[in-house]
Amino acid sequence: MADEKSVQTELGKMLDPAKCEGKTALARLVGRGLGADVELGEVLQLSGGASSATWQVEVEKGCGIERLIFQRTASAEHTSLPRWVQAEVATRAGALGVPVAPVVAVARPEDGLGDAVVTRMMPGEALAPRWLRQPDYAAAREKLTMQCAEALARLHSAPVTHWNDLPLVGGSGAGLLERSFEVYRRIGVDVPAFDLAFAFLKPRMPQTPATCLVHGDFRSGNLLITPEGLAAVIDWELTHLSVPGEDLGWLCAQAWRFGKWEKPVGGFGTREALLEAYRAAGGTITDEELHVWEVYGNLKWGMSCLQLADDHVSGRVPSVERAVIGRRVSEVAADLSYLIAFGDL
Known part of the structure; x- marks a missing residue:
């Protein structure tokens, strides 16, 4: 396992999805998942767990706003499973009848956004x-x-x-x-x-x-x-x-x-x-x-x-x-x- 300092240095290289360059990269990721160019509205960081950082992402669609969730690894310890594996498991679980948040897109290394995934924002209280x-x-x-x-x-x-x-x-x-x-x-x-x-x-x-x-x-x-x-x-x-x-x-x-x-x-x-x-x-x-x-x-x-x-x-x-x-x-x-x-x- 990498030491905390080196991991945090690597995390620091990731684009901030709420700032200009990161927001542009995030828009490309979301657009790729939705199959169309999109305009992003507010990107708001939410409270997260010990190993994840989470943002609420507003996508402008016609006369309305759709809200998505962008989540990526953001701790000194890498998550045990890459996000693409988690996303695939959740998608297959959904097909089995387990209620899950539908996956929109999974980030690639060239996106510069880290080990990340975008899902639909589901209603409900987690706390x-x-x-x-x-x-x-x-x-x-x-x-x-x-x-x-x-x-x-x-x-x-x-x-x-x-x-x-x-x-x-x-x-x-x-x-x-x-x-x-x-x-x-x-x-x-x-x-x-x-x-x-x-x-x-x-x-x-x-x-x-x-x-x-x-x-x-x-x-x-x-x-x-x-x-x-x-x-x-x-x-x-x-x-x-x-x-x-x-x-x-x-x-x-x-x-x-x-x-x-x-x-x-x-x-x-x-x-x-x-x-x-x-x-x-x-x-x-x-x-x-x-x-x-x-x-x-x-x-x-x-x-x-x-x-x-x-x-x-x-x-x-x-x-x-x-x-x-x-x-x-x-x-x-x-x-x-x-x-x-x-x-x-």
Whole structure:
């Protein structure tokens, strides 16, 4: 992996899509995707995630304005998948019936805009603490467990061969656990609850090869929600080949309930309802498999916290944000202990 300084230098060479030269390049990219010359209006930078920078782009069309989203890699760590792969996965997922933001265009190196993609702007709120609490989304929360289960069942329905031409990593659950344990040992911090979780999971994780593609980060925060329910599944950068339980268990991890702890499925639903809806939509998973993958999901989040803390403490990536998230290791330790002891959380 390149060091942060060199990556940031490379990122600094990219054209700014809100300034003249960058805006011209962006107009060419959008026009290529739409198949016609376009005039851009306002290009407004939005808040983004840890690895992406995002802009809202106004395209003048006839007497009206169409809004698109321009998103590119913008962090010290390159995203695990190039944008063109993410775009192709999302497009194929959409064809399977998963609600996604339609792809307009993918940037090429000669565009000077970086590893980037343009999509249609979808309606909906992504900030989970808002749609989990605001009264306007009450009806949406009632439907969301079923809608998420159906979206995941459709995504998981395609065999691994459906994705064979794409450079996707994958493997068995046992392999995922082994790689995570190697990171844990390399960091060299002993967390007894993590030791317990690794020991609990080792004989229970599947040894069999991947059976489907998983989103990899399907959770509250990566869903666009309208008052009517699920509008789109976003952020496909962690997609890979695995088994259905990984997506379902991750959705149940405590971190994605945002304080709504009594609703284990993303802060809005129950495990029983999720399993029932997933099976009704054609998916196959047992209660025991969901429990194992929920333990893994919480451990995976705990390992993320531990790695962020290590980034800061080691001096590799000094960051107050990483240090603060790293402190949540203790929360995950408590969650894992309770989940393993009582089978619920």
